[in-house]
Amino acid sequence: AIPLVVAINTSLAARNGMLVRDRIAMERARNLDTIIFDKTGTLTEGEHGVVASVTVGGVDENEALALAAAVEGDSEHMIARAIREAADDRGVETPASDGFEAMKGRGVRAVVDGNEVFVGGPNLLTHLDSAVPSDLQTFAEEAGENAQTVVYLVRAGEPIAAFAMADVIRGESYQVVDALHDLEVEVAMLTGDSQDVANAVATELGIDTVFAEVLPEDKDVTVQELQDQGKLVGMVGDGVNDAPALTRADVGIAIGSGTDVAVQSADVILVQNNPVDVARLVTLSKASYRKMQ
Numbered sequence: 336a337i338p339l340v341v342a343i344n345t346s347l348a349a350r351n352g353m354l355v356r357d358r359i360a361m362e363r364a365r366n367l368d369t370i371i372f373d374k375t376g377t378l379t380e381g382e383h384g385v386v387a388s389v390t391v392g393g394v395d396e397n398e399a400l401a402l403a404a405a406v407e408g409d410s411e412h413m414i415a416r417a418i419r420e421a422a423d424d425r426g427v428e429t430p431a432s433d434g435f436e437a438m439k440g441r442g443v444r445a446v447v448d449g450n451e452v453f454v455g456g457p458n459l460l461t462h463l464d465s466a467v468p469s470d471l472q473t474f475a476e477e478a479g480e481n482a483q484t485v486v487y488l489v490r491a492g493e494p495i496a497a498f499a500m501a502d503v504i505r506g507e508s509y510q511v512v513d514a515l516h517d518l519e520v521e522v523a524m525l526t527g528d529s530q531d532v533a534n535a536v537a538t539e540l541g542i543d544t545v546f547a548e549v550l551p552e553d554k555d556v557t558v559q560e561l562q563d564q565g566k567l568v569g570m571v572g573d574g575v576n577d578a579p580a581l582t583r584a585d586v587g588i589a590i591g592s593g594t595d596v597a598v599q600s601a602d603v604i605l606v607q608n609n610p611v612d613v614a615r616l617v618t619l620s621k622a623s624y625r626k627m628q
């Protein structure tokens with residue numbers, strides 16, 4: 336039989352929009368030292384819009400956008416959606432592409448007009464070992480300082496354009512960082528996005544620790560590293576990319592709008608898709624513990 340106090344707490348949690356998949360994890364939440372948040376789609380809206388672009392070597396801006404939209408044609412990523420929308424808005428015609436390939440946490444690849452073309456972030460450039468022309472570098476630095484995500488267009492091995500995308504920090508993200516600090520829980524952020532963007536968002540929110548440019552397959556390693564320091568770690572995420580980290584964490588928390596994979600990897604699901612519920616979860620766990628003593 337389920338002990339009465341646990342049953343009560345589980346229904347209390349449910350009434351607060353928390354689906355508890357692992358009751359032991361829910362009880363553990365009261366002792367969390369650090370909670371790591373995924374950035375995109377968790378602390379931010381995850382709805383990007385292209386706000387600026389730059390090209391090199393006399394490449395036409397509309398041509399660059401059309402090429403990028405062609406490569407992003409089959410991607411579900413919000414970056415892809417933003418680029419296709421920008422191309423639509425400008426009424427540019429997207430060329431045909433084939434050989435589409437998604438490179439998790441890096442970007443996308445396709446063949447257009449016989450050229451291999453990539454669109455992706457800093458992790459892609461590292462992977463391709465491409466040197467970034469100074470014009471693009473300056474553009475990326477400025478965008479990064481404004482918390483804008485930059486992706487590069489690489490054609491036949493050469494970076495030829497960059498696009499800056501603005502995402503919006505959710506109002507509730509400010510509240511949850513403050514609330515967790517009041518509960519003496521350290522707040523960290525984990526993202527595949529660039530160090531610049533990550534730092535800008537973290538500074539804005541008052542987040543204590545930043546892990547940026549982390550590949551999807553390494554997100555759980557970050558959790559493990561904190562655990563190796565003796566910390567009890569919570570992880571909050573929404574994406575397929577976050578699943579291994581959610582599993583690895585002492586308390587894995589999925590945000591309600593998240594993908595099925597994230598939801599299935601979590602101990603607790605925040606149905607209302609509100610980051611503030613992360614702090615309420617810790618508070619609820621502390622309150623139940625007191626009752627049990």
Ligand code: ADP
Nearest residue numbers: 375410412415440441442454455456526527528
């Ligand atoms: P996060 O960890 O912030 O949720 P992802 O792991 O989904 O983000 O992506 C990490 C990075 O990989 C993005 O910031 C971007 O640089 C690059 N990326 C991923 N998918 C795409 C895509 N479809 N087009 C361009 N860049 C992409």
Ligand code: MG
Nearest residue numbers: 373375376574
């Ligand atoms: Mg995400």
